Structures are given as C-alpha cells and as structure tokens.
Amino acid sequence: MRYQLEQNEQTISRPQRIRDLELGPMPLGLQFLTKLTAALKRLQIAKGINMLEEQQAWIKLDPRSAHSAELLLCIAQWVDVGYRNYELIDLLLKRFSPKLRRRMPFGDYFRLRMVEAFRALSAEDADTAIEILEVVLKAGRELEDEKLTTLAHFWKARSHRKKGEYDMALHHIVQARSLTQKTSEETMSTAVIQIQECWLLFQKGLHKEALQLLDHAEAVLKTTDYDLALANIESARGRIVRRAGQYTKALAHFDRAIAIYSAQHADHRNLARTLVNAAYTKRLLALQLRKRIDARARRPDRLRSGAESAGNERSRGNLHARYNEICREALAQLERGIEIYTSHGYSSGIGSALLNAGHLHVDSGDIERGAQEALEAYTLALKKNDQILMARARMLQAATENARVDEGLGEDKDIEVHADTAKQYCDEAIALAQHTQNRRLLAGAYIMRGMTAASDFFQEWDVANECAVAASALLGSEDRDHLFEELSALKTLVLRVCGINDTLRAWSEGVLGDKTFQQITEEFAGMVIPKVWMRENKRISRVADRLSISPKKVRRLLRNAGVLDGHR
Structure with a gap:
C-alpha cells in the first residue's frame, strides 16, 4: 500500500516532508530502529507502518549517526513490504554525500549500497541491482553479516527473475531460504522467500511443487497481517492453474487476490499486475467463446427445422453478447492497471497491459489499434532493455501484420510488405527470447513464426514444421493453455498440407x-x-x-x- 500522507491527520504534508529532509539532521534513537526491525521480522505490518507514520523523527535522518545506514536499509525493506514507494528512498539517499560515504564504516557503506540496489530493482533497472548486489555478496564474506547476505541473495534472485534468468534466480533464492532456515526465528522470512521460490519452480514446469510451497507459505503468513503477501499467493495460484487451461478457476484466484489488494493496497502495483493477469485470462475465455460461435456459424441451417434455426440464432446471439461483455470487462481492468502502473512510473507493467489490450483489439478486428499498442509497448520495453517485453511486443506486431495479410488489405505489393514484416518481427522475437530462460516465451515466438510460414502467402511448410517441433520441445506436459492450443493448430495445418503432398505424390505414381x-x-x-x-x-x-x-x-x-x- 502507498500510504498517502494526507490521509493521516497526525502526519504532515508531502511538500513539508520533503522540506524536512532538506533541513539539518536530528539525532535518532536506537530504540526506534530496534522496534521497527522487530516488527519487520515478525511481519507486524500495521504496527511497523504506524510507527513510521506516527514517529516523524526518522524523516530527518542524520547520515552521520551510528545507525543511519541500518535505519535506511530497514526503511527500504518496509517499502518492499508495502510502505509508500521507492521515491522515499531517493529522498533519503540524497542525504549521504560522496564525501560522507568515503568516511563511512565498511559495514555501513555496504548497507547503503544494498539500499541503492533495492532502489534500482524497484525502478526496473535490474542490471544495476545485480551489479551492486554481486559486490555486496563478495564483501559479505568479510562482513560476516548473515542477515545482510540473506537479503542480498533475496533481492538478487528477484533481479535475475526480472531479466528472465531463472537458473541464477533459483540459485540465489535457494541460498536465501537456506540461510533463513538455520534458525527457527526466521520462519516468517522463509515463508516470504518461498513465494518467490514457488514462482521459479513454476517457470521450470514444477507446478505441483510450486503449489505445495504456496500452501506452506500461506499457513505461516496467515498468522500475520501481511495481507500483501497473502494476495501475492492467490495471484500466483491463479497463474499456475491458468497454465493448466483451467481459466475459470484461475479467474477465481485472481478475483480473490484483487479483493485482498483493494482492501488495503488500492494503488499497489501488484494489484495492477493481477488486474492484467485477470484481463489476460478473460481474453482466453473470450477466445474459447468465439470458437463456439464460429463452430455454430458453420453449421448449415438448411438441415434444421424452423424452430431449431431460430434457437440456434438466439444461442449465437447470447454467445456474442457474452463475448463482448468479457472483452469489455478485460479492457476495463487493463485500463485500471495502466492507471496504477502510471502512478508508479512502472514501464514494464504499462507495456504488459498495452500488449493485452492489443491482443483483444486484434481479436475483435481492430488491427490498427492493436498495432499501435504493440508499438507503444515495444518502445517502453526498449527504453528499459526489457527483452521479455520486447519479444512479446514483436509477437503481437507479427500477429497484426499476419492479420493484414489474411484480410487481404491493400494492393498485392502491400500484402508482400506485411508478410515480410511479420516474418522479420518473428525472427526478432525468437532472438530476444533466446537471450532469456523463458521457455514459454521462446515457444510462443516459434509458434508465431510457424504460423507466419504456414500463411497462404508463404506456404513454407518445412519451416512451419521445424517451428512446431522446436515449440513442442519447449512446452511440458503441464502446459495445457492457449499456447498448447496454438501449437496444436499449427501442427494441424502442417499435417493437412503434408497429407495433400502425399496425395499428389500418390496420384503422380498412378496410385x-x-x-x-x-x-x-x-x-x-x-x-x-x-x-x-x-x-x-x-x-x-x-x-x-x-x-x-x-x-x-x-x-x-x-x-x-x-x-x-x-x-x-
């Protein structure tokens, strides 16, 4: 939750706080830091936030005091669990001048670097975060500060995950968990770490193990008021069951997560992420409905009685209405997600929401709008060097170009341009995905390339078949969602043509x-x-x-x- 200062009558205004940060230093007692750290350790979220809101001395943090770096690192962790956002960290970091940093004790200097790493991670600069945390972990061998080392592993795991480097992320998250499990006092910290570990197991196709970790973490965290983590667990469950093709069940999990977030964290960017995931799931439900609509439209009414034809028409009308309703709901959730992400300046989130909206618009036939949203998402991703988002944007752009080819818009030469552009976008998507360890991202890029090769313009069936084989090798037995369906459609196209080729070969031989x-x-x-x-x-x-x-x-x-x- 971003706790707006104007919502608390006992607090002072944001502009006044900023002015206070620019005033002279005020000594801060060790007792406050000790209590704040204890509340964080026990995940007493409301208690810790009340302390931060009610005791204003910390905003005049004296960078020369003995515990200033410890306090700043503690505040960064409170930001991580839901208190305000990283802009607060920026204001406090400014108080630590380069001259002062050169005179800081060794341990305090690296605590300050940890804060800078967290700030970079929060601002979508995973590369900088990884670079800083690598240095901290090397120094940690001399510092012999196990808590600092654990936190460094935890944040470094999240930074690698952001880049799609899942093996390295899993290595560091396991290191963090192993360190916390050495003492029974860190049970709650272990539970928080397990939420991140579960997501990485999920990315590796270990769905059962991931769900078990979530159940364990939830059992521990239900004894706390860390509702943000409980919402994260529900959201993670939604993603796991969605991958199994259980869209309605996934949506139920997302709805529960949204309700938890909205109660106390109405503008948290994790709420925005869940809104985008829910909208994405609704699009998949809408696609299933459209298949039913298309299947009924292909049934010849001339074989039906008058009453049967009228009933079929009413049924199709109801399905159309439901399809449009689901799409409207999804677009509304994406719009709200973009609002939240924009308030945080979170480019990757905005880009993801734009891509989901773009797919919905292309599905409904609005190719131009879908293409524009894909371009906006790619531009945002390029600024942050977000290769996962860049690859996803290129795939949507390829889909819009293929749609233009299928629609047969323009002159023949225009169709050729659109077809070639789709092919180029697919190749770029594959190259980008190969720089990550996101196997589903790469599988999706191969499927899109295969569909492009199998288009009526290219009819490159060998290429289409190679892409289908490559995508099949990347998807596991647990993958039963839209990617599995798209791969099946590609295989059907290839098989149908191969069958035609076999038929023509047999005829040429007189069979x-x-x-x-x-x-x-x-x-x-x-x-x-x-x-x-x-x-x-x-x-x-x-x-x-x-x-x-x-x-x-x-x-x-x-x-x-x-x-x-x-x-x-």
Whole structure:
C-alpha cells in the first residue's frame, strides 16, 4: 500500500516532508530502529507502518549517526513490504554525500549500497541491482553479516527473475531460504522467500511443487497481517492453474487476490499486475467463446427445422453478447492497471497491459489499434532493455501484420510488405527470447513464426514444421493453455498440407485407389481453388476468370472447403 500522507491527520504534508529532509539532521534513537526491525521480522505490518507514520523523527535522518545506514536499509525493506514507494528512498539517499560515504564504516557503506540496489530493482533497472548486489555478496564474506547476505541473495534472485534468468534466480533464492532456515526465528522470512521460490519452480514446469510451497507459505503468513503477501499467493495460484487451461478457476484466484489488494493496497502495483493477469485470462475465455460461435456459424441451417434455426440464432446471439461483455470487462481492468502502473512510473507493467489490450483489439478486428499498442509497448520495453517485453511486443506486431495479410488489405505489393514484416518481427522475437530462460516465451515466438510460414502467402511448410517441433520441445506436459492450443493448430495445418503432398505424390505414381477421374478432378480443385482465392484477395470473380470456370463452381468448392459461410 502507498500510504498517502494526507490521509493521516497526525502526519504532515508531502511538500513539508520533503522540506524536512532538506533541513539539518536530528539525532535518532536506537530504540526506534530496534522496534521497527522487530516488527519487520515478525511481519507486524500495521504496527511497523504506524510507527513510521506516527514517529516523524526518522524523516530527518542524520547520515552521520551510528545507525543511519541500518535505519535506511530497514526503511527500504518496509517499502518492499508495502510502505509508500521507492521515491522515499531517493529522498533519503540524497542525504549521504560522496564525501560522507568515503568516511563511512565498511559495514555501513555496504548497507547503503544494498539500499541503492533495492532502489534500482524497484525502478526496473535490474542490471544495476545485480551489479551492486554481486559486490555486496563478495564483501559479505568479510562482513560476516548473515542477515545482510540473506537479503542480498533475496533481492538478487528477484533481479535475475526480472531479466528472465531463472537458473541464477533459483540459485540465489535457494541460498536465501537456506540461510533463513538455520534458525527457527526466521520462519516468517522463509515463508516470504518461498513465494518467490514457488514462482521459479513454476517457470521450470514444477507446478505441483510450486503449489505445495504456496500452501506452506500461506499457513505461516496467515498468522500475520501481511495481507500483501497473502494476495501475492492467490495471484500466483491463479497463474499456475491458468497454465493448466483451467481459466475459470484461475479467474477465481485472481478475483480473490484483487479483493485482498483493494482492501488495503488500492494503488499497489501488484494489484495492477493481477488486474492484467485477470484481463489476460478473460481474453482466453473470450477466445474459447468465439470458437463456439464460429463452430455454430458453420453449421448449415438448411438441415434444421424452423424452430431449431431460430434457437440456434438466439444461442449465437447470447454467445456474442457474452463475448463482448468479457472483452469489455478485460479492457476495463487493463485500463485500471495502466492507471496504477502510471502512478508508479512502472514501464514494464504499462507495456504488459498495452500488449493485452492489443491482443483483444486484434481479436475483435481492430488491427490498427492493436498495432499501435504493440508499438507503444515495444518502445517502453526498449527504453528499459526489457527483452521479455520486447519479444512479446514483436509477437503481437507479427500477429497484426499476419492479420493484414489474411484480410487481404491493400494492393498485392502491400500484402508482400506485411508478410515480410511479420516474418522479420518473428525472427526478432525468437532472438530476444533466446537471450532469456523463458521457455514459454521462446515457444510462443516459434509458434508465431510457424504460423507466419504456414500463411497462404508463404506456404513454407518445412519451416512451419521445424517451428512446431522446436515449440513442442519447449512446452511440458503441464502446459495445457492457449499456447498448447496454438501449437496444436499449427501442427494441424502442417499435417493437412503434408497429407495433400502425399496425395499428389500418390496420384503422380498412378496410385488412385477406387476413385474415378471425375472424383480426382473434384478433389484436386478443392485443394487448389481455396489457395488461388486467397492469392486473388478473396475475389471469386477473379478466380473464375483466371481458371476459366464459373463463379458458381468456385463458390461451391470454397463452401465445401469451409472457407465461405453457408449462406453466401
């Protein structure tokens, strides 16, 4: 929660606090630091925040006092558990001049560096955080400060996770947990660390183990008032079950997380993250609904009675209404997420929300808006060198270019440009994903590249098949969400064409089976005419002229191939 100063009558205004930080130093008692540290250790969140709000002396932190660096590091940890944001850290760090730092004791200097590392991590500068924490961990061997070393491992794990370096992140999170487990007094700290460990196990496909860790952590944290961590646990559960394709169950977890966040942390960026995840899940539910709508639309009404046709039409209308409702709900959640992320200046979060909105707009046919949101997200990611977000943005951009090709918009030369651009974006996405250890990100990039290769423009079936094989190797048995469905669709496309190739090869060798020449001619026309129709911008008259056959026959063959609605 960002505790706004104006909400507490006993506190002073933000501008006054900033002025106070610029005034002369005031001595600060060790007793305050001891109590604040004890509250943090026991995760007595409300007690600690009340101390920070009610006892104003700490904002006049004297950088020359014996415990100033310890206090500043303690405050950074309170920011980490939900008190205000890293802008507070910036204000306090300014009091420690370079001249003063040179005279600081060895241990205090590295505590100050720890604060700078946390500030960098909070501001999305994972590279700087990792660099600083590496130095602190090396110095820790001489400092013999186990608590400092544990915290350094914990923050370094999160920094590597941010970059998609999951092996290194898991190494450091295990180190942090091992250190806390040496003493029974650190049970609560262990539980907090396990939430991060669970996410890394989840990334490695160990879903059962991840859920077990969450259950253990929750049992411990329920004895505290650390509701932010409890919300994080519910959000993590949502992501795990969503990957198994259980979208409704995932949404229930996200809704519970949102309720917990909203009660006390209404503008916390973890709430924004969960809103984005919930919106993403709703998009997947909407896609499932659209498949049902499309399947019903393909059923020929001429085979139904009048009552059955009317019922089918009403059913399709209800599904359409529900589809639109889900999309509106998702977009509203994304808009709220962007508002929260913007208030924190959190570029990666804004970019993620934009990408989810972009997919929703492309799904609904608004290609231009989806393309614009993809470009905005890529620009934000580029500024922060966020390779995961950059790869995701390139995949959405490829999807928009493929959609333009499928729509057949513009002249033939424009279609070629869009197709080539989609291919380029896919290659960039693959290259970016390969710089991370995010296997699903790379699998998604391969699937998008395969779909691009399998388009009617390219028809590069060998490439499509290679991409399908590469993606299959990256997805595990637990992956049963949209990526699994997209991979299955790609494999179906490749298999269908391979089947066509086998058929043509058999005919060329005189293997006709029991088919007559007329049947073979009809089957061949069914293979060829839909492809020609796509290349002729879906214009039946142009196909008829080019192949010297009647438009009626072209229309019949296209309908039989399932590419025209039954009523056309």
